[in-house]
Amino acid sequence: MSDQINFSNSNKSNNKEPLLYLCHRIPFPPNKGDKIRSFNILKKLSEHYDIHLGCFIDDAFDKQYVGTLAKYCASVFYLDQHKTIAKIKGLTGFLTNKAITLPYYFDKRMQQWSNRTLAEHKIRKVFVYSSSMAQYVQSKSGGLGDEYNSLERVIDFVDVDSDKWRQYAEKKSGIAKWFFNREYKLLAREENAICAQFTHSLFVSADEAKLFRDNQPQAQQTKVHGVLNGVDVKFFDPGADFSKESLVPDVPFISFTGAMDYWANIDAVLWFVEQVWPLILAKQPDAVFCIVGGNPSREVSALANNKGIVVTGRVHDVRPFIEQAQCVVAPLQIARGIQNKVLEAMSLNKAIVVTTMAMVGINAEQSTGVIITDDSNTYAQACLALLSEPPKALTNREWILAHFTWQQTLQPLMNYFSTKESH
Structure with missing residues (x-):
């Protein structure tokens, strides 16, 4: 299933510039690692931009929260992602010599919505969360998608995903080792291509940024930055009121x-x-x-x-x-x-x-x-x-x-977007 929801509430403002935000998983509720970061970045960007969010929903539990995003977005387009079907799609990467991650997250409906949204709202700025979503605003070989080159594109890789596959490969043998090594090499190639095209590439820490930066040509290295994760210190406060959970043991x-x-x-x-x-x-x-x-x-x-x-x-x-x-x-x-x-x-x-x-x-x-x-x-x-x-x-x-408060860690984020006046 796909759906587009336009929010006509006070969050949408004529004083804000529109921004396309592409995310591989709905950034709410912030109850797991990637969603905690993607939500807090969304929240920060919504202070400055009218956000048009495109995302997948891979857990039916999360669909109830789409309406909650009205507080942060001008519109939301989502696609239900069925993991079995996505895995089958991913395997088509073997036919095209691509990392399986790319077809796993590709859907022509997301591409059509993204192109339409860019045109209708005259969007010049794009924020991409995770390398798998860059393909929707990425120039392809043979001149396809060259119109995306005029966009200001910032990507949050979060982690060097290709290196996770390398680590997985080290723990495997036989066909599994070959499979993970293949994904590592092809995804690393894709990450490098994205970095070359995009305005800035962000990572979750200075260490992670350095790991990626050291493998880039010198011309690309100044575009790679670390933006730390944070924590909601009001929610994760020992003095806060917690729900009663029946499964909490009554012994140490x-x-x-x-x-x-x-x-x-x-x-x-x-x-x-x-x-x-x-x-x-x-x-x-x-x-x-x-x-x-x-x-x-x-x-x-x-x-x-x-x-x-x-x-x-x-x-x-x-x-x-x-x-x-x-x-x-x-x-x-x-x-x-x-x-x-x-x-x-x-x-x-x-x-x-x-x-x-x-x-x-x-x-x-x-x-x-x-x-x-x-x-x-x-x-x-x-x-x-x-x-x-x-x-x-x-x-x-x-x-x-x-x-590690979000207010501290996301302070540099807006430095990676030009101001309206600079255009």
């Missing part, structure tokens, strides 16, 4: 939060349960580990059969599972960018035990209540210590307030 527990159909999160909890959890149970047999997040995969759901493990699925309010835990873990083995789960736990001033990858870009090693280790034995010992005695005088929230 450890928690992990995240979208549980995302491979990096699945891989993280599998590693923790296989490598760390038995060591914890050996010393504390009544310990409980809560895996909190929507759409748990088959492998994650099966973990509930293990002693002391609770798999919650989607919850109304994630905060009680963080705030009431003895500690929060983020044992990521595959990662890019900044982990929102870590920022949220720190904003609630919880002690965290994390791997090196989970802390990239946050740089909070000096904060009390942050334990970083990649060794399973050390990881277990840290969790056991926090289970037996809650730490005192943590400074994790202070670190977040000093470095």
Whole structure:
């Protein structure tokens, strides 16, 4: 299904310049990593522009929130995305020598709406969230789409997605290794082509931006920037009122939060349960580990059969599972960018035990209540210590307030768009 909704409320203003915003997933509700960032950027841009949003909805649960976007958008066009059909479409990339990500997210109805919206509203500025959506405003070989070259196009890659595929390939063998390596190389080629065409390329941290910048020709390097993620410090405030969640254990527990159909999160909890959890149970047999997040995969759901493990699925309010835990873990083995789960736990001033990858870009090693280790034995010992005695005088929230509020992190965003007067 597709639908276009025009909002004729006070959000639309003749004083605001129109802007096309293309996003691979509806940026509301901000309840998972990519949507938290895409929503907060949308919110910031809506202060300056009349936003015309084009997006996919890949979870029927999210459709109820389309009307909520009236507060931030002049119009919204969305397409229902059925994952099985999208995967089949993705496989056509093998016929065209493209990364499967591109046909996975291509729909001619989105292309037609995008072109029509650009023309009808005389839009000169475009913001693209994720590399998969750049194809709708990208010039193709043979002169196709050259009209897009006159647009001011800013893309938020967020992470170097191609490098995730490289990391996946390292963990595989045989045909799977070949498949992931192919996607890594083709997606990297696409990312470079986008950077060459677009006005600015944004990434979620200075580290991520440097990784990408170092692989670009010198002429492109000044167009690559880091714009940090933030956290809603009013929502993730230990003094806020939380919903009552029936699945919160009434005994000391450890928690992990995240979208549980995302491979990096699945891989993280599998590693923790296989490598760390038995060591914890050996010393504390009544310990409980809560895996909190929507759409748990088959492998994650099966973990509930293990002693002391609770798999919650989607919850109304994630905060009680963080705030009431003895500690929060983020044992990521595959990662890019900044982990929102870590920022949220720190904003609630919880002690965290994390791997090196989970802390990239946050740089909070000096904060009390942050334990970083990649060794399973050390990881277990840290969790056991926090289970037996809650730490005192943590400074994790202070670190977040000093470095990671959205007001601070999105401050540079408007620097990457020219003002109306400069045209």
